[in-house]
Amino acid sequence: MKKADVIDFYARLAAANPHPxxxxxxxxxxxxxxxxxxxxxxxxxxxxxxTRALFEMVTTPAEMIALGEEGLKQHVRTIGLFxxxxxxxxxxxxxxxxxxxxxxPADRDALEALPGVGRKTANVVMNVAFAAETxxxxxxxxxxxxxxxxxxxxxxxxVELALDRATPQPFRLHAHHWLILHxxxxxxxxxPECWRCIVRDLCAFKPKTPPPAGVDIAG
Numbered sequence: 001m002k003k004a005d006v007i008d009f010y011a012r013l014a015a016a017n018p019h020p021x022x023x024x025x026x027x028x029x030x031x032x033x034x035x036x037x038x039x040x041x042x043x044x045x046x047x048x049x050x051t052r053a054l055f056e057m058v059t060t061p062a063e064m065i066a067l068g069e070e071g072l073k074q075h076v077r078t079i080g081l082f083x084x085x086x087x088x089x090x091x092x093x094x095x096x097x098x099x100x101x102x103x104x105p106a107d108r109d110a111l112e113a114l115p116g117v118g119r120k121t122a123n124v125v126m127n128v129a130f131a132a133e134t135x136x137x138x139x140x141x142x143x144x145x146x147x148x149x150x151x152x153x154x155x156x157x158x159v160e161l162a163l164d165r166a167t168p169q170p171f172r173l174h175a176h177h178w179l180i181l182h183x184x185x186x187x188x189x190x191x192p193e194c195w196r197c198i199v200r201d202l203c204a205f206k207p208k209t210p211p212p213a214g215v216d217i218a219g
Contacts, residue, residue, distance in 0.1 A: 001149045001166070005202045009150060010171035012198045013178040020177035022128050024048065029104045029129040030096070031055050033111075034064070034089055036121045042079045050076045061093035061102050088116025106130045120156065123176070133172040135163040140183025141176070147187060149204030150179075 001009065023044040026032040031051070039047045054075040058064050064072065072086045079085065092114040096102055104125065105111060111122035123136035135141070137156040141163075145151035151162035167175045186193050194200050195211035 001202065001204070003168075006150065006166055007168060007171075009148070009199050009202050010167070010175065010178065013182060014171060014174070016198055017178065017181065020174050020181060022124070022177065025051065025055075027055055028059060029125070030061060031059065032129055033092070033104050033114075033117070033121075033125050036124045037089060037092070037116045038076060038079055038085050040085070040121070041081060046079060050079050061096040064089060064093040065097065085116065091115035092117060104129070106132075108132075108134070119160075123160075127173070127176055131173060134176065135160045135167070136176050136180075137163070138180060139189070140187075141179045143189060144179050144183040144187050147192070147203070147205045148199070 022032075024032065024035040024039060025048045026035050035047055035051055038051065054072070058067055069086050069090045072089060073082060076082045076086060095114055096104065100110070106126070106129070108119075108122045108126055111117050111125055112119060120136045120138060123134040126132035127134045127136060137145070137160045142153075142156055142159050145153065145159045145163060151159050151166050153159035153162050163175065163179075171178075182199075186197050192205065192209050194203075194205070194208035195215065197203070200208060
């Protein structure tokens with residue numbers, strides 16, 4: 001995608017949603033970290049449903065440790081891979097207490113050293129909690145980057161680095177959210193809704209998906 005088209009691409013997404021936010025619910029940075037860890041291979045809606053009661057009880061790593069792995073499982077058992085995730089959440093909580101004074105570090109390498117925290121999770125926390133210009137590549141962003149031609153790559157890291165190179169100011173801080181929301185609600189995996197996409201003329205994907213019968217997209 002040409003530089004001018006990249007600017008236009010982001011400008012349109014920004015105009016449609018000037019202040020994008022994560023759809024994961026949390027009350028502080030620690031809860032955000034837990035929510036992102038739980039969201040791997042799960043929907044944000046499913047995680048939010050599971051964590052609402054949990055986060056009323058648990059706001060700190062120490063409180064999570066006190067709840068314990070079995071207690072945590074009772075709250076998150078509706079989430080995929082909940083056994084492994086519960087184990088990791090307790091372990092990362094213990095590590096936060098032991099090594100970071102119970103505070104989530106504002107450092108990607110330190111975050112990635114926590115149990116159950118990979119690069120994508122660390123990037124999300126850095127972006128949402130600490131306003132870092134990071135690009136957390138999940139399946140949605142991987143798809144949007146490749147399909148549109150904005151940032152092509154055969155691995156999530158390759159797409160992340162391509163996005164980092166391609167994305168100019170003032171779009172870098174919110175790029176992650178614009179792209180994930182676009183992929184989640186418009187540029188869908190099985191059938192992208194090209195007929196209602198605000199950046200369809202800039203997108204390399206062909207052929208564009210036609211509108212459903214009876215839907216008029218004139219103008």
